[in-house]
Amino acid sequence: MGGRRIIYLLMIFAVAAPIIVGFSQRPSRLQSAERMYEVVESVRIEPGEVALVWLDFGPNTTAENEPQATVLLEHLFRRRIPVILLSQYQQSERFLESIPRKVAKRLEREMPGQHWRYGEAWINGGFRPGSGIFIQSMVSAPDLTKFLGRDVQGMPLTHYPNFASLGGVERVKLVGEITGLVGVFDNIIQFLQKDGYRPTIVHGCTSITIPEAYIFLDSGQLKGLLEGIAGAAWYSEVIKRAYPESDNKKLLVTNTSLGLAHLVLILLIVFGNVAPLMKKFRRGDG
Amino acid sequence: MVAQDVNDARKKLIRVFTFLGGIYFFLHFLLPESAVSYLGWRANHEAISNGFIVVGAMALGLGIFNIVRDHGARCVFKRSGWFNSLALLLGLSSMLFVTTGQWINGQKNSSDVRRVRLTGEFASRILSDAERPPQDRAVPPLSARITALLGHQRAQASAIEGEIAVSLGPDAPASAPMLIGEVKSKLDALDQDMSEIARVPWEALGPQQKALLERVAQNATKLASAYSLIKQANHSRTRIHKLYTFLYDGLFNQLGSAMFALLGVYIGAAAYRAFRVRSLESGLMMATAVLVMLGQISLGESQAARAGVSLQDIRQWLLEVPNSAAFRAIRLGAGVAGLMLAIRMWLSIESTSFSSRER
């Protein structure tokens, strides 16, 4: 019983130490995240074209999904690509509101005099029920502005110049899906396409669903992937290369905490194997 | 023996209902698309599915009933732990009360905004009815409709003034003056349209009338959007909303996240205790787990770079090949078993458990 508590304490300590000290390490290089950066970087938009980002996560998976949403939006905002935010999951409503605002605020602090305003840089389309059925009808709609109708505040999209005349789904140059839920991502893969149009899809998933996401990365249905928090950490590192002012300290500290906890876990496995052997050995001696 | 007969009849009835429960979805799957459309199921599929969900949704009181019975008795008879049961019942009733209150408030808000928006919708409707008089229903004369429109807007204007007064209270948010300015300017614009409408003759629909109605429709929609922001701001200052935020963000979310976080700690204990290499099997499981873990952290990479092998690549291969194959086999096997059970369940091919024989 006592031993168990020591392990519990060790785990908490391993996680807390880097946070308290503010120690961070360069994250692990993940190919999938690097590919995703290049994909986002290569998106070229004409006026009236947009990116569509789905945030489909609740409080239970924010720890991984929020940093992913943050880095993706940061990159899109830096590149001045207008973003439509939508959700298929009710509990993510508060994140649709808070995450882009935080990103915009940080960028404005970093670059005084520049602005990222609601309605210009992004709009929040809110939660849309109906999942697969909704996406199917969105794809076949002749005009997205009309189809989406209003933003979450009830304002018609025609009110915002960047989103006033979108036209068909072909004007969506990039689709991002950040989720920790099963089935939600499948809706995007299966339904967000039509004859002659297959969007570039990038995906942020929790570590639990990484094995499943790999199948789609392999087949090319997915162009980039953020694997859990480690993926977000590497992505932020790649952004920093291009934009040295970018501040990703908190994310790197989190990632370092994770790395340290992983190591402690591996050490525990080793000890778990060595300790009984040692006992046997000592008994043999006596 | 009569009792036995009644029992048998009941069992038969249960079987019939079980079969009926499945027949719609089964036929929907079995019939080709054209037949489904012909039967009208395609158009009404959502409504029919909702009917099925309603049946299940009615069970929502079962849980509460069970909890109240269990913990209520404990409180009433002051059995051990009654204090905690009281906390539970308190949490339950306050959440029910606060969520209901918050919801009713929200409903009222949206119907208020809806009424403002109605001005615009009514204007568009008057316009479309005047241009293409409907065949299937009677419509009042144009001038009467315009009078109704003016009356409606007057009532809305005074409601909006009232709401603005509320939003200037002592604890008003910093954004309040801006929001109010927005609403006031939109309201002024609409008022101007309205006074113009009152001046213009409405015996027939001319280009001037048409333009006016179009403008009213647009301006009323803009007003409604601005108004909804004030409504929202006022709503978030109500006591019921604060209580809801406190219960939801301060307790429900935090307790849920804390429970989830325990997993991070427990994993340590599980790893220490159970990942012992006792056999080839446990050795394989441990080795795979360690390799995958090393592949996803930064420290793993720097070690690996020295050795000249990329742990990331090994991790990826492990996930793509052996992991996917075994995973697929498990899913497939469980799927087949589920299919057989589903057929059995639907057709009530029974032995024990559900509608059992009396012994």
Place this chain on the structure above:
Amino acid sequence: MDSLGSLNLLTTVVGGIATLAIFSFLIKENAFYRFFEHLFLGIAAGLGPMLIVRDFLWPNILEPMLGLTVVRYPDGTVEQPYQPLYLLYLAPMLFGCLYYFIYSQRHAWLAKLVIGFTLGASGALTIRGFFSEAIPQITGSFKPLLVFVDGHLSLFESFSNMLFVATLLLVLNYFFFTFGREGSLQGRLAPLGRPLLMVCFGAFFGSTVMARLALLVERVQFIVGDWFAAVRFLLGVAY
């Protein structure tokens, strides 16, 4: 500070206490934990049914059934007349109420009618679900055992595919229950499935670890960052 600011402060402080209460379980089951456990159960029990009413029953069923979705213009005309067909929903609603007979000794069989109905529906849905999931899985497994890249045999790719197919078949074989008496080929191959399964579970364990730890990191960040700051602020105000 405005009232919303103090609400945030209160939410953070109480949230931290609740988190610590749950974590105190790591030391020992105790009264502090027990209190918050029960509070959690109560709040969740109150929220669940309300969400069903708020997000499903009311907007999809009750509101249209009561005619509240009918838009009535100021002159008394309506946008679209009331759909009396919505009243049909009364039937499944009443039928669903039979659930509550489960608590009656004499009429429990009435509850079985609705339970049976639900079982039947979920059975039929499972039949469809199986085929839409399993067929892509089966066809996705048709991997060539010999892979040629630019006309040359790729040993690594071929090995990967062979291992993939072998794992798939051996694990499927492991789950046969009524074949494979002692000595048959199936029986002799069956034990090979288990170690392959273990590789799969090891990989799952390894990658799941990150998600689990991430939430622990988030909680520790909340306590060390937000909560400490809030408590310090509160004490500063009090003194």
Place this chain on the structure above:
Amino acid sequence: MSGLEHVTPGILCVLIFAGWLLYRELSRVKQGYVHFIRRIPGVDALESAVGRCAEQGRPVVFTTALTDVGPTLYACLGVLHSIARRVAQYKLKLLIPQYTPEAMALVEDTVRDAYREAGRSSSFDPESIKFLSSEQFAFASGYMGLMHREKAGAAFMFGAFAAEALVLAEAGQQVGARQVAASVSPEQVAFFICTCDYTLIGEELFGSSAYLSREPVQVATLAAQDRLKLLCLGFIVIGVLLATIQPWAPRVASIMPDRLLSSDWGAISW
């Protein structure tokens, strides 16, 4: 690949075949044919765990966790039935924490039945079926508290599990309960293997119910599903072979079995 909403001719054939298999096995079993059933080691662990509770006089806990009403729950109820019967015979206390109200009604029914079969209808206590919560982690916290307060001697976790699995299993570990788990969600099996005395994997959950009861209908279902699985296995083997010979014999390889399954009615000329 497009989604599947209605049967294709190929799928219809498979569906009819599945129905025929079930019918054939049922009639064979009714005529007295005895199927061989492979021993499932975890099932013995079930019995010994209940026995140990009887020695120590500690309660038995059984949970189906997040399992919704459906085939998986149905299979779990088969296992619950035989455990409940044994518990009734030993006059032990049985606790069944619940997650979904709909499942609760079914569970109550099953346990009542089992007690009746054991001839102890009067000792069935409806309060043993406790609804905890329909929220994943509220359920987990309730379960943790319950295990500690009741000092459970054995815990059986059967059904569909998500992240809460490790919390449940660790709670059992902490009070020293003998634990057997069976999960249809492969993601959680690793954690069960680490914390439980025995873990049934995937389909073994479905097999165990038949193994325990030796009930004709259940055995017949098991036999029928094995045969259907054999068909799937055959499909895969043929598909792999055709894919492999593709470079040499493209014409032969074009008769892929996936075409048989996924071409729709339009592909057939009537």
